[in-house]
Amino acid sequence: MSASASPTVPLSILDLAPIGPGETPAQSYSNSVALAQTAERHGYGRVWYAEHHNMPTIASSATSVLIAHVAAHTSTIRLGAGGIMLPNHSPLTIAEQFGTLETLHPGRIDLGLGRAPGGDRAIFNALRRDPGASEQFPRDVMELQGYLTGESIVTGVSATPTPESAPPLFILGSSLFGAQLAAALGLPYAFASHFAPDALHEAVSLYRRDFKPSAQLEHPYVLAAANVFAADTAADATVQFEAARRRRVRGMIARNQAGVEYTDAQIDEFLTTAAGANLANMMRYTAVGTASEVSQFLGDFAQTAQADELIVAHGALSIADRLRSVELAAPTE
Template sequence: MPVALSLLDLAAIAPGQTARDSFHNSVELARAAERSGYERVWYAEHHNMSRIASSATSVLIGYVAGQTDTIRLGAGGIMLPNHSPLVIAEQFGTLESLYPGRIDLGLGRAPGSDQATMRALRRNPSSADTFPQDVLELQGYLTGNSRIPGIKAVPRAEGVVPLYILGSSLFGAQLAAHLGLPYAFASHFAPEALMQAVREYRDRFQPSEQLAQPYVMAGVNVFAAADRAAAEEQKTIAYRARTRAFIKRGAAGVDYSDEEIDAFLASPNGAHLAKMTTYTAVGTPGEVADYLEDFAAEIQADELITVHHAQEIEDRVRSVELTGAALGARESVTR
């Protein structure tokens, strides 16, 4: 059965651009995904990251939903320990009321930030410990079955806001299985536990009202271009920029040449950072489609969440379109 294709958009702020530019770019990416047959576009909650503008995730979802027509939009994800379940239920109840049948809610338990930012968010270091209970409380609000007597989320949408558990460890896999929810693994930046987590999820899955059978989603990085050399160049530029953002954090005024970045990535100290992008499809549409199909088959994924990192918005849009067209053409042949 053909794998479903979706998109994770980090609302990246390119050099020389503003957050407002990135939001316009997010609309263009979502429109490209919509016309290219993607299932959904998700936005991730990150804080205190100068190159990522998706921190107010529900606001961005609403903005893009108002400028698209049919594609599903959602959080991939909301870091629930940063918020009260009631507030998130109100936000996503509002979104589903405005855009019925189009809103998803993926949930994670990480801070989406560093320790100092976690404190600025007024997040208690132990708040992740109650993540399973918070998911159930949120689910109760969204379904009109509140676990807190006398408390309900207003507005509560007439339609369903499906929940997804996000993770990069066995904890998320086990929780998603126990609750009978779809599981999305962050293999686009945390590849190490992917295989074991997927096995745990499938082996332990318990059917629920939302989901009768396991549903596995996995993140994968993509650089698709008309020729391989262009795709490789986009990858090099994007991953150098990503590495700079990591090693410059908190070091204002410090800069590194391309040669220094490449040397760092090739060193033992940079090996972990380089390994984070293990799952990357790069090349022509055919080469990217081959990679994605093999990756999906290896873990029996039901859906791939693609992350297109090319620095220029035109290249990102083209990558989304080429990938969608290549996989879509193969699906039509297999039907």
């Protein structure tokens, strides 16, 4: 890897805990352990897992449990939620879970928070939650923060265990709302540009402009997300990217057309349509190529996104290709 092309900001990983073609959830968890161990060896700062529900190809629904499992099989790398969808939970429950994680693995746990449900209205009903809970997100964040720091804003209620040092909170978002909230609360802001790129630059500018220092953070701190397909040859990386993109498009189409199967050629033809172009745009910030090509892309992306850190999702369908991508795109050798 060319040193001149390397990103000048820290690199971290968003592990989507995919259940690949022909794989079981148990294999997915083994893959996540292997990925975190590889990331730890190669100098990545953290690995995050996102809460999803009712998605048969994603195994991170019980996010805090997965974090605990991976933490037990690694030593130094930070692990966390990127993120917990707070409207799905009571703040006290999440404080107890992450207070436990931080107590078991001190100094290694992050807690990223989002206000999306991680599913549709049926998910809210199944979780026994009210869709209107999203409107309480700012207060819920402050309530959660109070529990974790031992300064509860709820009279007579505290979280046990309260860790000696609270895990840092991050606000996740793909719109201006998250940027405004992170700035107002003085928290780091992580933008989901790996699948929702459109508001990236406006949101980051707003966050940096309006940021107010807090006990957790003195200066604004931005994490921007990108997809990565790094391989030993550019041709191999392109094949991996195209296969992953087709699988994503198939999954989105299947939500409305269950039981309908499309060939690769049909998916590629769909991607040339206006509707297909909109789906393709979701992966606008994607690095595809050799180690030097990916590093150059990420360096340029960090600069244009005004990012203090990049969090990358290695999207190859096979675990062998994902691990190789992690190695090739690593910040250190």
